[in-house]
Amino acid sequence: MSKVREVTDKNFVEEVLNSDIPVEVDFWAPWCAPCNVISPIYENLAEEYKDFKFCKVNVDENKQTAMKYRIMSIPMQIFFVNGEKVGEILGAVPEQTIRSKVDEVLNNYPVDELGRFNKILTLWIEHNKKYARKLKEWDEKYENMGDRAVYNSILQTAQEIENSNKKLSRLLNEFLKKV
């Protein structure tokens, strides 16, 4: 039996948007020859990836869903995580392109609790690092920043955040090593 689920207008919310794991939805129709090229690839991937849900929507029979996602060309693949659209692939593309997209989604949106925890903190740390760099560049360029005392307090506070950020990064690494 196929592991790719047939989803309809009626159960789209339940099967796709409320799914605990990332979902790929293949929007297809029986009259579309290139859609037939894509389908077997998804059958294979559905066998292989256990943490990913593969679904298909027949746009001919499920017009509401097709309209909601503004489908105007098929085959169209849309990827969902936690009910949000996170990517799409248009047309009959090679298996490797699809595989890379599935891996990318899994990598960006981990399904286990530890993975999600790691993802949130990593993004936060990277974000802070980026803005610490920007502030340093700013500080090197501009000199007349008005009230020197307040400006210095700002820089000092930013430095404290940067130090905390380094500490957070170190603690996260230690934590991940232990679990």
Added chain:
Amino acid sequence: MKQDDIMVIGAGPAGLSACFYADYYGLNTIIFEEKNLGGEAAEIPFVENYPGCDEKMTGKELTDRMVRQCEEKRGEIHQFEKVMEMDLQGNQKIVKTDKGEYSTKYLIIASGTHPRVLEVPGENQFRGRGVSYCAVCDGAFFKNKRVVVMGGDNRAAEVAVFLSGIASDTKLICHENKLCSENILVKSLGKHNVEVIEGMELEGIKGEVNVKSIVLSDKKTQNTKEIETDGVFFQLEGIPNCQIAKESGVKVNDEGYIIVDEKNRTNIKNVYAAGDVTDCAVKLVSTAVAHGAAAVLDIIEQNNQTS
């Protein structure tokens, strides 16, 4: 290395016909197809110009029948197998694919064409948001909407007629000064209220989320005009899939089509080409089918002489 009597590249009407005739004369065939079975013919809305088809038969229905005939006989179809390299100089022709290596005495190249893109501003941005290369796949999304078809040959006219049955307004835009489709199709365009605009080039596609309009420029006066539309269907003359054949020494003309003689022989002994990839002026399902048959008949003759 797997060996077979005949190997065919491409499972469109030319390749499937070759397989059909090979079986008829008792030979085995392997067909390699990297994409969909039936090739571009599977995307023809209705096959109105092929004997034996009634007017409601779709390209996909016709090619599905051809595929079934091959599979039921001595044909072996290797779908999703891409030919990467060929060595055609020796008596045995070597075909290397992404899945294996094969050897054959006779090779038929029936690799067809792929859609041409114009790369005008907006074309890539609105792919899947109003820009389409497959009217059969996407036509249904334009019910009661306005569409334009870019192209000037028979296929473009057929696509415009097909879309006129779905869309509220259909225009066929031809960059040549005159359509080069057959009279019967020109009449059909009129009957289906398709407006034909000739001598205009596409400058760009505009929109927000989806396509809203196209900008055309008059080839003579350079004047531009904007036409509101919801869909842009590209149906331009395809580009021949000949790169690997060319690299293996098969002669092609200036436009990249494989040069063949009346028996569909290329410049290399025992290597044939059939269908849209050849330099034959007429590109129809019926000519593709005839090419496949002609190539196999010559192979039978060669085989009888050598054995």
